[in-house]
Amino acid sequence: MAKFKGAIVVDTEKCKGCGICVAACPTGVIDLARDVNGKGYHYAYMANPDACIGCSSCGLVCPDTVITVYRVKAS
Template sequence: MAKIKGVIIVDKERCKGCDVCVSSCPFGVLELSTMVNSKGYNYSQMVNEDCIGCANCAVMCPDSCITVYRQKQE
């Protein structure tokens, strides 16, 4: 069966670590990093490969730092 796989790219420097994307993800793909960016925020990152590319995180992101890609897996 064909599966949909997604991937997100977070602009780490723009991220303010508000955690809104983490709570909006239906598959628990995102978590805040233990590392910080140059502003001192724990930025958001992908921690597993369950992403389906629904773009909930990107729609919710107040700083528009998430780009989402999606592809059908044959």
């Protein structure tokens, strides 16, 4: 079975920091940043990028659809 490496890109200016993606991530990759965006929200970011498996759970539960998930086959 092929192994996959994942990565997410968060539109930090549109993220409202609700934290649903943090709870949905099975590998604990996502956390809320200490910094805030232009609207004053703590946005989501990849706190542990090496653990991302590209499962898309975060993107599916995001109410604002600000998360894009990428998967690449690990060599």
